[in-house]
């Protein structure tokens with residue numbers, strides 16, 4: 001059994017991380033803004049001089065086993081993510097590929113933001129127009145039960161969102177190394193349990 005928390009601690013990434021337990025209500029993501037701050041942005045009362053609570057800013061991952069996630073959690077681009085990981089890392093197990101992709105992509109958001117040196121507001125603003133175009137296409141697609149536009153167009157619009165392509169670049173740059181670390185962790189855990197069983201049987 002391998003969890004998202006196992007992968008996160010193996011990779012030793014420096015972002016705050018939070019775990020959620022219901023995949024039907026939540027999906028992996030990164031919060032750039034605090035809860036009140038996000039609400040203020042949504043309802044147009046955002047005040048850049050106000051000090052918002054940032055204790056919830058960070059990466060959000062499922063509190064689950066990676067196999068449960070693979071079987072039970074929706075991910076529209078699942079096959080694409082798995083293929084990308086397979087191509088870059090050489091690993092052929094879809095369950096681990098999807099989980100490591102997910103962690104790399106969400107941390108990739110944090111990494112690209114920090115590397116930019118910008119405030120969350122300024123960083124996020126660079127992507128807002130492209131993100132709105134994408135979200136609108138998704139809305140139309142869903143409302144028309146897929147009759148208008150196509151998944152391919154939506155994927156293309158998604159890749160034009162600057163912060164998404166930056167997170168994807170992080171995935172590609174780090175997939176091989178991250179996969180090696182996760183596989184090493186897996187092997188060590190298997191040896192550990194083998195030894196426990198061995199000692200237990202003496």
Ligand SMILES: [Zn+2]
Nearest residue numbers: 105109164167
């Ligand atoms: Zn993303």
